[in-house]
Amino acid sequence: xxxxxxxxxxxxxxxxxxxxxxxxxxxxxxxxxxxxxxxxxxxxxxxxxxxxxxxxxxxxxxxxxxxxxxxxxxxxxxxxxxxxxxxxxxxxxxxxxxxxxxxxxxxxxxxxxxxxxxxxxxxxxxxxxxxxxxxxxxxxxxxxxxxxxxxxxxxxx
Amino acid sequence: xxxxxxxxxxxxxxxxxxxxxxxxxxxxxxxxxxxxxxxxxxxxxxxxxxxxxxxxxxxxxxxxxxxxxxxxxxxxxxxxxxxxxxxxxxxxxxxxxxxxxxxxxxxxxxxxxxxxxxxxxxxxxxxxxxxxxxxxxxxxxxxxxxxxxxxxxxxxxxxxxxxxxxxxxxxxxxxxxxxxxxxxxxxxxxxxxxxxxxxxxxxxxxxxxxxxxxxxxxxxxxxxxxxxxxxxxxxxxxxxxxxxxxxxxxxxxxxxxxxxxxxxxxxxxxxxxxxxxxxxxxxxxxxxxxxxxxxxxxxxxxxxxxxxxxxxxxxxxxxxxxxxxxxxxxxxxxxxxxxxxxxxxxxxxxxxxxxxxxxxxxxxxxxxxxxxxxxxxxxxxxxxxxxxxxxxxxxxxxxxxxxxxxxxxxxxxxxxxxxxxxxxxxxxxxxxxxxxxxxxxxxxxxxxxxxxxxxxxxxxxxxxxxxxxxxxxxxxxxxxxxxxxxxxxxxxxxxxxxxxxxxxxxxxxxxxxxxxxxxxxxxxxxxxxxxxxxxxxxxxxxxxxxxxxxxxxxxxxxxxxxxxxxxxxxxxxxxxxxxxxxxxxxxxxxxxxxxxxxxxxxxxxxxxxxxxxxxxxxxxxxxxxxxxxxxxxxxxxxxxxxxxxxxxxxxxxxxxxx
Numbered sequence: 117x118x119x120x121x122x123x124x125x126x127x128x129x130x131x132x133x134x135x136x137x138x139x140x141x142x143x144x145x146x147x148x149x150x151x152x153x154x155x156x157x158x159x160x161x162x163x164x165x166x167x168x169x170x171x172x173x174x175x176x177x178x179x180x181x182x183x184x185x186x187x188x189x190x191x192x193x194x195x196x197x198x199x200x201x202x203x204x205x206x207x208x209x210x211x212x213x214x215x216x217x218x219x220x221x222x223x224x225x226x227x228x229x230x231x232x233x234x235x236x237x238x239x240x241x242x243x244x245x246x247x248x249x250x251x252x253x254x255x256x257x258x259x260x261x262x263x264x265x266x267x268x269x270x271x272x273x
Numbered sequence: 274x275x276x277x278x279x280x281x282x283x284x285x286x287x288x289x290x291x292x293x294x295x296x297x298x299x300x301x302x303x304x305x306x307x308x309x310x311x312x313x314x315x316x317x318x319x320x321x322x323x324x325x326x327x328x329x330x331x332x333x334x335x336x337x338x339x340x341x342x343x344x345x346x347x348x349x350x351x352x353x354x355x356x357x358x359x360x361x362x363x364x365x366x367x368x369x370x371x372x373x374x375x376x377x378x379x380x381x382x383x384x385x386x387x388x389x390x391x392x393x394x395x396x397x398x399x400x401x402x403x404x405x406x407x408x409x410x411x412x413x414x415x416x417x418x419x420x421x422x423x424x425x426x427x428x429x430x431x432x433x434x435x436x437x438x439x440x441x442x443x444x445x446x447x448x449x450x451x452x453x454x455x456x457x458x459x460x461x462x463x464x465x466x467x468x469x470x471x472x473x474x475x476x477x478x479x480x481x482x483x484x485x486x487x488x489x490x491x492x493x494x495x496x497x498x499x500x501x502x503x504x505x506x507x508x509x510x511x512x513x514x515x516x517x518x519x520x521x522x523x524x525x526x527x528x529x530x531x532x533x534x535x536x537x538x539x540x541x542x543x544x545x546x547x548x549x550x551x552x553x554x555x556x557x558x559x560x561x562x563x564x565x566x567x568x569x570x571x572x573x574x575x576x577x578x579x580x581x582x583x584x585x586x587x588x589x590x591x592x593x594x595x596x597x598x599x600x601x602x603x604x605x606x607x608x609x610x611x612x613x614x615x616x617x618x619x620x621x622x623x624x625x626x627x628x629x630x631x632x633x634x635x636x637x638x639x640x641x642x643x644x645x646x647x648x649x650x651x652x653x654x655x656x657x658x659x660x661x662x663x664x665x666x667x668x669x670x671x672x673x674x675x676x677x678x679x680x681x682x683x684x685x686x687x688x689x690x691x692x693x694x695x696x697x698x699x700x701x702x703x704x705x706x707x708x709x710x711x712x713x714x715x716x717x718x719x720x721x722x723x724x725x726x727x728x729x730x731x732x733x734x735x736x737x738x739x740x741x742x743x744x745x746x747x748x749x750x751x752x753x754x755x756x757x758x759x760x761x762x763x764x765x766x767x768x769x770x771x772x773x774x775x776x777x778x779x780x781x782x783x784x785x786x787x788x789x790x791x792x793x794x795x796x797x798x799x800x801x802x803x804x805x806x807x808x809x810x811x812x813x814x815x816x817x818x819x820x821x822x823x824x825x826x827x828x829x830x831x832x833x834x835x836x837x838x839x840x841x842x843x844x845x846x847x848x849x850x851x852x853x854x855x856x857x858x859x860x861x862x863x864x865x866x867x868x869x870x871x872x873x874x875x876x877x878x879x880x881x882x883x884x885x886x887x888x889x890x891x892x893x894x895x896x897x898x899x900x901x902x903x904x905x906x907x908x909x910x911x912x913x914x915x916x917x918x919x920x921x922x923x924x925x926x927x928x929x930x931x
Contacts, residue, residue: 125617130629133670137633140666141640148661149645151654170657186795186873186882205793206873206882209845209854220657 150220155197158223165225171199172218180213192217192229203231276341279329280420283370286322286377287410289315293403297396301469309396313384316399319406320381327361327374330419334361340426343367343419349432349850351821359442360433365567365583366419368446372563373409375447375454379483380406383458390479397465398458405457408590416583432850435822441501445494449521452491453559456528458483460556463549464598467605472545477538480552482909484535488528489905495521496898507856507871509791509886511894514663516571519642520562526635527555530628537624541686543612544621547628553602557595558635564591570646616688623681623689630674637666675729675780679736682769683743697743701735716788726784733777737770764911772904779897782865785890793873795880805887807868808832809841814881822846824857827872827881831861843870843883865892 152170153163163169171192179191186205190213191198201219211217211234221231293315300308333341334357337350347364348357362371380402387395413419462480466472498521503511512518531551537544565571568584615621641658648654679701683694695702708731712724742748744766745759794802796811803809810830817824826844830837843859858871866889873882 119611119614122614122617126625129617133629133633134636137637137666137670140669141637144662144665145644145658148665149656149658151656182876186793206871206884209856 152218154194155192155199156194158199158229159197163223165223168220168222170218170220171201171229172216173199175211175213175215175217177213190217192219199229200227201229201231203234205234207234275329275332275336276338276420276422279326279333280418282322282326282329283410283414283420286319286326286373287407287414289319289322290403290407290410293319294400294407296400298400298468301393301396301400304393306392309392312396312399316377316380316384316403319403320377323370323374323377327370330367330370331358331361333420334358337430338426339428339430340422341419342421342423345423345427345430347433348430349821350429352433352438353820355440355443356433356438360437362446363433363437363442366413366417368450369409369413369417369567370419371447371450372454373406373413375450376402376406376409376457379455379458383483387479393469394462394465394476394479397468398461401461401464401468402457405461405594408593412583412586412590416586429850432821432848435846435848435851435853435855436505439501439505441497441505445498445501448490448494448497450494452487452489452494452528453521453524453562455483455487455490456524456531456552456556456559458487459528459531459552460594460598463552464601466549467601470605470608472549472609474539474542477535477548481532481535481539484528484531484552484555485905485909488525488532489902489909491521491525491528492898492905493902495525496895500895503891504858504860504869505855507858508884509789509858509869509871509888511786511891514641514658514660516642517566519638520565523558523635523638523642524555524562526631526638527551527558530631530635531555533624533627533631537621538612541613541615541621543615544625544628545612546606546609549606549609550602551628551632553595553598554632557591557598558639560587560591560594564588565642615686618684618691619689620681620684620686623677623684626677627674627681630670630677634667634670634674637670638663641666672729675733675776678733678773678776679739682740682766682773683736698736698739701732701739704735705729705732720787723784723787726787727781730777730781730784733780734774737774737777740773741767741770765908768904768906768908768911770904771907772901775897775900775902775904777897778893778900779895782890782893782895782897785893786888788889789891790887792885793882794885795876795882797878797880802883802885804868804885805889806833807887808835809868809870809885811881811883815842817844819846821850822848827870827883829859829870831868841868841870843872845872862892865890865896867891 150168150170152172153161155171155173157163158171173192173194176191176193176198179189181189183189187202188204188207189200189202191200193199201221203219203221218235219229219231220233220235221229223229293312296315297309297312300306300311330343332338333344334348335354337344337348337357339345339348343364343366347360347367352360360367362368380399383390383395383398383402387398390398459480462476462483466476495518498518499511502513503509531548534544534548534551538548564584564587568587570584641662645656645658648656679698680691680694683697684691705728709724709728712727716724741759741762744762745755747755747759749755750758790805792802792804796802798811798813801808801810808831810832812828812830815826815828817826824844824846826842829841829843831839831841839861841859841861844857845854846857847854856871858869860870861868866887869886869888871884873884875881
């Protein structure tokens, strides 16, 4: 084999591996990504039940109910629309009424969102960015509240 | 006074850096030895100034000088001393100062220990290193000054984020930065080689120890961060494919590829241009990681756009160095001489295979990390790319890589015999098959794939041992001869085997998590819960007072087969200063497996929610990384790296006049 043939083998196999990787990435991007929806998005777009998605907003004050076996129910609101959420398990430390939350799961035909994950973040001052943007859309978020501070309850800078 | 001193020292470091960035380069161009040597002294002096600046900031934190804005924001007078020190880098400004401290440390180390480098190469490397440093000095001084004073000093600070008040913060960021920033040396060497337009096997030998040292720190740094997240976040995971984690994984993948391609270059004088490119890419990914974490782009693409000062500054540094580096590469690399030839099936071929899969895996992580950002910036559509994506893309690429790993070191250079190697790996194959069979028998059909993962891990471990057995002639030759041959083996051979063994240990630990068990229950006092053969009795709640927090702990007695083996106390800590609580998980180590308890909310009926995990073999995940680091250390202590590289055989015509 001369230099040219060897180089061809090298380039050929590189392209082969890259093609496989590209195929993997594309198929994974089609099947395994999760879209974020605000309660208003769900109210307007009516996504089909059974699709995996994230919903985010504020936990509506007064809506939190605890049941047996660590069952909880609460409403997620963006100030305009609401989605009832059901979850079984332990919620993160920062889960409180009036605070931001992101839940991942599926919408049931009855309109209840059954979450299997309620997201915790590394930092308690960290508002999930999806929630910030969702709140901005409905005008419940002021630009003065810089990144890193909660919309309520945090000391002014 | 002290903050001003620190600030002034940093300005002086910048001034020296500007001299450093230009003078040695000019010296190398005109072959003026005096100008070139200036680089070494300014490099050491700069490190001294940055260190003074860093110590000054540390002093501000230790003495709780709340007139300094960053101390006020991130410290508290009642914090234990260790956290006062670690909170220096527990925030944006201080961590950037740590960044440049390590950058200048590496520069100073090259100046001190690089005596056997050719004079022009050393001068160019030091100059390039301080282009980077100057960019970051400017960044700190103009946008993130940690010494900024407040007009009126508050009486008390706002405290460090309670989640960061942990020993993990003392270890993880400095190690991670040593790794991340350490790749800057490989970058500087690559740029210097491109400037000189000359690169040879000796170059690879000079670059390798630096890359290796950085890689070791990065490996343990990532593992340490993973362990920290595991015990601190309270949900038992060790890797979340979070963009912040991916930011450190990408340079690791590229750096690992660089380590391997540098071997080919050093031994066979091949893959020269590719190695240069990898050196540029590894540091570029470190810069991208810094950008992701430090610019706020992850918090929100829109926040980034509305408060662009810091983000745009780092983005400019990014474009300047990555763009500049790659442009220089495109321009100069074709002028470099072609390297040696090798057959596709050979040690070189195996290392190319390694590089191909590592860089492709790195690319998938890159896409998975940046695609959501790009999509959001362009279409406003918000998506999350999590573990499912990476399991479908990253894992399939890592499996062939792991499978090929035992073959590489056994193949001959230049032209190898893959069948012969497969024969020598028969024992390893057998071990793997046995492991698969045993796993199926022991665990039943609970998972169809995981036993093969165990088999793969065993195969790589046995393969690493096979390599050593083959080389020492153990079982073939008399024991004394084998022992003599073992002593005569280059340390780098031991290093390879140990590091490969280490990654297999990590893989073994990860696969074992398939059989982790988890229970979430609400418990009242005196109730008992059973998990994986352990009985845990909830005895009741106890209160503790910490230095700056109050702690409510739940006491559990753990029994195995009726015999008490210990007490576990998961707790919730509430920090008055920020009005926040953190969950502190309790861990009980049994061999390399762990029991893991973390608390949830207290219910109205007096019961408490508890999350229990049994994590079999979980410690192996991180111990594997330590083994990898030991392998790196063995390789680093190899004689040929320790005594330095010989001068290239053919001296260039233009030597500086001595």
